[in-house]
């Protein structure tokens with residue numbers, strides 16, 4: 001049964017959807033299963049095509065569009081938003097800002113170039129995408145923004161991603177709270193999702209021992225499945241979540257309890 005009963009067909013815009021093992025791809029697939037059209041965005045063109053095929057394999061007949069985009073490129077973001085508006089996709093109902101990169105460098109070893117890139121992808125990207133797509137939501141009379149943060153924003157990082165990632169993902173929480181206040185008058189909700197360790201390929205180069213240590217440190221003794229994070233993004237995009245805004249939704253197996 002679709003979670004959207006009254007709003008009619010809508011499009012879910014999902015960034016970071018171009019990895020078949022990633023949270024963005026699973027989120028797009030779950031949206032399609034719930035009857036949404038999906039606009040997949042990623043910087044990885046090949047991955048994006050595989051993702052579109054992957055969604056259609058699981059949900060034959062789904063309406064799927066792809067847009068190759070670096071979320072840090074302001075002009076390109078505006079062009080993609082215009083292309084989505086001009087397409088035959090239904091009105092945009094939600095923007096899920098999931099694209100992100102890790103930063104395993106220790107604080108004292110982090111170059112300014114790396115710092116700038118980590119903030120650009122993880123924080124400036126959601127800012128740019130939101131500015132570009134929210135006007136379409138206001139016009140369409142329905143809107144949700146769900147931003148990807150991380151438990152790293154809450155506890156400062158540790159085994160893998162470190163301080164610049166923690167700063168970027170903490171910035172996402174401030175962005176979310178500010179947008180939630182300012183966009184409430186339009187009926188648009190803005191929330192953040194803060195996962196703990198999730199079983200994806202984001203930790204490039206991480207060995208089995210590190211992965212086991214990450215799981216062992218979680219009270220529930222396992223990593224999250226990307227599908228579990230996807231379900232939260234979809235729920236926060238649906239009508240049932242209309243009275244929840246500006247909140248950090250922790251989904252971390254108990255690894256940060258506050």
Ligand SMILES: NC(=O)c1ccc[n+]([C@@H]2O[C@H](COP(=O)([O-])OP(=O)(O)OC[C@H]3O[C@@H](n4cnc5c(N)ncnc54)[C@H](O)[C@@H]3O)[C@@H](O)[C@H]2O)c1
Nearest residue numbers: 016018019022023042043070071099100150197198200202
């Ligand atoms: N996996 C985890 O343990 C975990 C935990 C907490 C938060 N997160 C966050 O979840 C999000 C998704 O991560 P994932 O684990 O699915 O990793 P992933 O590497 O599978 O997916 C990230 C996607 O973002 C894309 N991307 C990277 N830079 C981009 C850019 N500049 N423009 C457009 N797309 C870009 C990549 O190509 C990739 O497809 C990230 O924001 C990550 O920080 C992940």
